[in-house]
Each structure stands twice: as structure tokens, then as C-alpha cells.
Amino acid sequence: MKEKSADEGEGAVKRKRLLFSVVIILLLSLFLSGCALGHSAWWKEEVLLHNGQTIIVDRSQKLGGYTYVASTERAILEERWQFVIPGTKQSITWTNDGRFPPQGTMLTMVLLDILKGIPYIATVPAVCISYNYWGRPNPPYVLFKYDGKAWQRIKLEEFPKELTEANVIVGLPDPQNRIGTIPIARIKEDNRYLESHLKKIARERLSARESSEVGCPEEVTDGKGRWVGIGRFKNQPSYEACVKECNRQRFTGEYCPCNRLFQK
Numbered sequence: 001m002k003e004k005s006a007d008e009g010e011g012a013v014k015r016k017r018l019l020f021s022v023v024i025i026l027l028l029s030l031f032l033s034g035c036a037l038g039h040s041a042w043w044k045e046e047v048l049l050h051n052g053q054t055i056i057v058d059r060s061q062k063l064g065g066y067t068y069v070a071s072t073e074r075a076i077l078e079e080r081w082q083f084v085i086p087g088t089k090q091s092i093t094w095t096n097d098g099r100f101p102p103q104g105t106m107l108t109m110v111l112l113d114i115l116k117g118i119p120y121i122a123t124v125p126a127v128c129i130s131y132n133y134w135g136r137p138n139p140p141y142v143l144f145k146y147d148g149k150a151w152q153r154i155k156l157e158e159f160p161k162e163l164t165e166a167n168v169i170v171g172l173p174d175p176q177n178r179i180g181t182i183p184i185a186r187i188k189e190d191n192r193y194l195e196s197h198l199k200k201i202a203r204e205r206l207s208a209r210e211s212s213e214v215g216c217p218e219e220v221t222d223g224k225g226r227w228v229g230i231g232r233f234k235n236q237p238s239y240e241a242c243v244k245e246c247n248r249q250r251f252t253g254e255y256c257p258c259n260r261l262f263q264k
Contacts, residue, residue, distance in 0.1 A: 039063040044181040045169060047083070049113050050162045056181065057112065057168065058082040081168075085114060092119055092146055101133035102223060107142055110170055110198055113163045119146040120163055122201060128216035129227055139202040140213035156203070164201050166191050223255045233257050 042060035049055065060082075064075040076098040084091050094112075097104035107123035107130065114120070123142045125131035134142045143159045144151040169190045173182060191199060197211050208215035218230040228249060236242040239262035246256035 041178055043173070043178045045187060046181055046183050047112055047187075048167050048184045049086075050115070050164070053086055054184070055083050055086060055114070059168075079109075081109065081112065083112070083119075085117060085119065088117075094121060094144070094151060096123075100127075100129050100225065102221065103225065106130035106133075108171060109168050110141070110166050111163060111201065112168055113160075115160050115162060120144065120160065121151070122159065122163070124198065125213055128213075129219070129221075131213045131216045132219045132227065133221065136214075136216075136218065138205045138211075138214055139197055140206070140211050141201070159201070161203075166194065166199050170194055170198055220251070220257050221255060222249065222251045230257065230261075234261055238262070 040060065040062050042058070045057045045059055047055050047057050058081070060080045061076050062078040064077045078098055079096040081094045082091060094109075096107050096109070098106060100106060106126045108126045109121060109123050111122040112119070121144045123144070124140050125134050125142065131140060137156075139156065141156060141159075143154050143156060145154045145158070146152075167184075167187065169182065169187050172178075173186075173190055195211065196202070197206055206214050219227040220230055220233070221227045232249070233242050233245055233251075233256075236245055236258075239258055242258035242262060243256065246252070246258060251257075
């Protein structure tokens with residue numbers, strides 16, 4: 001029998017080491033994927049109110065996996081903001097569901113403030129689907145007021161004019177800042193390059209050039225998670241033709257836009 005040469009023996013050892021490394025990487029990947037849904041992040045933000053007072057807001061996130069191969073951020077499954085109204089012991093929580101509407105809300109906080117003991121928040125839709133779901137507001141804000149029991153959506157005219165500037169980190173802070181309490185100065189620095197309507201609440205209609213949300217193509221949903229361009233229905237020659245298109249697309253009941261498009 002022919003004996004193995006030293007080179008052949010060394011090659012076999014290298015192949016075994018390579019195979020072992022590949023197995024370890026695969027096992028590690030599986031482990032991390034399994035733990036991804038349980039991953040979370042939390043920190044505090046020092047929020048400057050319109051009257052010069054400050055509050056500390058606890059901000060936490062439940063994170064999922066990476067949305068695509070080159071992604072550096074995990075998907076946000078849920079986000080919670082918790083704070084206490086000054087001069088009271090009342091703790092208030094606002095929760096944002098990170099799933100696509102209509103199952104989730106997918107909003108991004110811009111401003112949190114308190115006027116005469118009443119909490120208000122200003123948010124913007126995080127993606128175009130969310131913008132369409134919330135009715136394509138222009139300026140593109142989804143605004144809320146806490147009524148003592150729950151958050152209620154309000155119109156821009158009802159949002160106090162004293163509340164003007166973004167005072168929380170819009171989106172996500174730099175990874176190295178997601179620990180401890182983020183001070184006011186750091187929040188302002190992180191928000192420095194935001195679009196104008198995100199840095200300061202706009203009161204007039206914006207153009208697509210001024211707001212990326214306003215530039216979103218108009219889409220409608222079938223209520224089951226599917227979204228299609230409004231033109232598929234709007235460009236029909238008649239109400240009857242529009243209804244037929246709804247039937248073809250399986251847009252039933254309130255989700256068929258023909259009534260509002262043709263005012264029948």
C-alpha cells in the first residue's frame with residue numbers, strides 16, 4: 001500500500017480544519033437567527049419640553065432579524081416610550097407596532113411634549129405603506145393627544161402651536177449612543193441633518209420636494225396586507241368599470257375605493 005506523503009497529510013488536516021470552521025459558522029448563524037426575535041434595546045432620552053422643563057423618557061425596542069443581507073440594523077418589531085407627567089406620579093406609555101399596516105402602525109416619533117398636564121406626540125409614517133394607511137396627511141404628521149385613558153388621533157389644527165420642534169431622536173441614535181441617558185445636546189446633534197419638516201412642525205402643505213413622505217406614490221390596500229397603485233382604479237372609464245376592477249383585485253366592501261373616486 002502506498003504511504004501518504006507529508007504534503008497529503010498536511011492537506012487533509014487543513015481540509016478538516018476548514019470543515020470544522022464552516023460547521024461552527026453555520027451553527028453560530030443558526031443560533032443568532034433563533035435569538036434574533038428575542039433581541040432588544042433600551043435607553044433613556046432627556047427631553048426638553050416647550051416651557052424649558054425636562055423629562056426623562058424610557059425608550060425600548062423589540063428587534064427582529066436583519067431585513068436584508070447588507071443591513072446594519074435589525075427590524076423594529078415594537079417600540080415603547082414611557083414617561084411621567086411632571087408634578088404627578090402618572091406614568092404614560094406610547095407603543096408603536098413595527099409591522100406593516102393594517103396589522104401594525106409603523107410610525108416614527110418626532111416630538112413629545114406636555115401642555116397643561118396633557119401629553120401630545122407628533123409622528124410621521126415610517127414608510128410609504130404607512131403614509132397611505134394613515135390617509136396621506138399633508139403636512140405628513142400623525143398627531144396624538146392623551147385623553148387620560150388612551151392616545152387619540154387629532155387634527156393638525158388641534159395640535160398646540162406652542163409645540164414646534166423635534167425634541168427626541170428621530171429614528172435611531174448612533175449605536176454607541178444607545179446606552180444610559182442621551183442628553184439634550186446629543187439629541188439636537190443627531191437631528192441636525194433631518195428634513196426641515198422633521199426638525200420643526202410645519203403648518204402649511206408641503207411639496208414632494210420638501211417631504212419624502214408626500215412624494216410617496218398613492219396606494220390602497222385590500223385589508224389583507226396587499227397594496228396596489230390607486231391608478232388601477234382611478235383610471236377606469238366609469239364607476240361600474242372601477243367596481244369590476246375591485247372584484248378582479250378582490251378589493252371588497254370598504255376597501256374598494258370606487259365610491260370616493262367616482263362620488264357615487
